[in-house]
Amino acid sequence: MNPVFVSALAEAGLTTENLAARVGVDPKTAGRWANPGRIPQTRHRAEVAAALGRTVAELWPEVLERRGPVWFHQWADLEREAVALRWYELAWVPGLLQTEAYARATLAGENLTPTEVDDLVAARIARQSILHRDRPPLLVVVVDELVLRRTAGGDRGMMREQCEHLARCAALPSVQVHVVPDGTGLYAGHGGPFILADMPDGKRVAHVDGQAKAQIIEQRAEMATLDRRWARITGLALPIAQSLALITEAADSWR
Numbered sequence: 001m002n003p004v005f006v007s008a009l010a011e012a013g014l015t016t017e018n019l020a021a022r023v024g025v026d027p028k029t030a031g032r033w034a035n036p037g038r039i040p041q042t043r044h045r046a047e048v049a050a051a052l053g054r055t056v057a058e059l060w061p062e063v064l065e066r067r068g069p070v071w072f073h074q075w076a077d078l079e080r081e082a083v084a085l086r087w088y089e090l091a092w093v094p095g096l097l098q099t100e101a102y103a104r105a106t107l108a109g110e111n112l113t114p115t116e117v118d119d120l121v122a123a124r125i126a127r128q129s130i131l132h133r134d135r136p137p138l139l140v141v142v143v144d145e146l147v148l149r150r151t152a153g154g155d156r157g158m159m160r161e162q163c164e165h166l167a168r169c170a171a172l173p174s175v176q177v178h179v180v181p182d183g184t185g186l187y188a189g190h191g192g193p194f195i196l197a198d199m200p201d202g203k204r205v206a207h208v209d210g211q212a213k214a215q216i217i218e219q220r221a222e223m224a225t226l227d228r229r230w231a232r233i234t235g236l237a238l239p240i241a242q243s244l245a246l247i248t249e250a251a252d253s254w255r
Contacts, residue, residue, distance in 0.1 A: 005059050006034050008052040023047050026201040029081070037129070041077040075207050075216055076123075080130055084138040084198040088233055090189050091150075093162060094141050095124045096131060097169045097177075102162040105152035136174040142237050144189060145182040148250035156254045163251035170244050178237035179246050188232040196226060 009019065020030035023044050032038045033048070039060045040048050049056045079085065087094045092106055103121045112120070130136055148166075151159040170177040180189060195207040206217040206226050217223060238246065 001034055002036055002038075002059070004054070005052070008054045008059065009034075012052050014051065019048065019051060022051055029200050032081070032200075037080075039077065039080070041074070041081065072214070075214070076127060078197055078199070078205055078207075078216070079127065079195075081199060082137045082197040083200055084140070086140045086142075086196040086230060087193075088142045088189055088195075088230065089147060089193045090144050091147065091193070093143065093147055093166060096128050096139065097141065097166055097175075098124065099158075099162050099165045100125055101155075101158045105155070105158060108152055131169070131172060131175065136172075138174055138176075140176045140178075142178045142180060142189075142233055144180050145246065145250075148179070148247060149182070149253075151254070160251050160254035163247055163254065167244060167247045167251060170240075170247065176240055177243055177247065178234065178240065179243040180233065180237045181246070184236050187236055188229040191229065194226055194229075196223075196230060 009016070014022075016030040016034070017027045020027040023030070023040075025040075025044065033040055039045070045056050045060070049059055052059065085096075087096075092098075093102060095103070098106070100121060103124050104117065107117050107120060110117075131139065148163055166177065169175050180187065193209045197205050197207070199205065203218075204223055206223060208215050208217055208226075217226070237243070
């Protein structure tokens with residue numbers, strides 16, 4: 001439990017239901033804020049803190065220690081609260097399934113200091129804790145086969161480790177991994193990667209990556225477009241068992 005949050009709630013004479021009504025969220029969402037590591041989304045934090053007569057730093061000191069780009073924090077909040085994530089990647093292993101060495105390789109060549117790289121890698125690895133919660137989100141991942149065939153600087157050991165790690169992650173009860181096989185030809189996934197998130201209150205949002213900065217999408221028309229693309233992409237992907245066999249074969253190929 002988060003003892004500061006629980007204590008502040010009692011001192012304010014509120015229940016999670018009262019607090020949820022005041023902030024405009026589902027009571028179950030407010031109830032989760034009493035658990036360690038569960039932080040309200042950015043747009044709710046200040047309002048919750050004001051209702052409880054505390055500062056955000058008092059209630060959730062880890063917010064001040066957050067690493068990674070500021071623009072990414074909003075998505076990290078959504079990702080942590082989501083009950084389901086559907087993730088398509090054309091060029092990389094998804095961040096939630098990366099090893100530390102692979103995460104570092106994805107940042108090679110960027111205009112970053114060693115400390116900045118360390119911070120970004122640490123933030124990415126820390127996000128993976130959601131997969132090991134008592135109630136993790138359902139994570140359905142689809143990757144292009146070329147993701148399994150491409151390494152950095154000829155580092156075969158790094159890629160073998162990453163493929164083996166991906167296979168282990170695919171065995172988690174809450175994780176499904178599918179691969180679009182090489183030779184598929186042009187398909188909707190070549191438009192770029194995206195993530196669809198289902199939130200506890202029924203809301204749906206998306207994360208669409210870009211060369212400079214990603215964007216978060218909530219508009220229904222754009223969500224519908226991504227839903228159609230997801231359906232078309234998954235229709236071309238291999239079933240779970242065949243995908244796992246392909247991932248295992250790829251790991252062996254890097255030996």
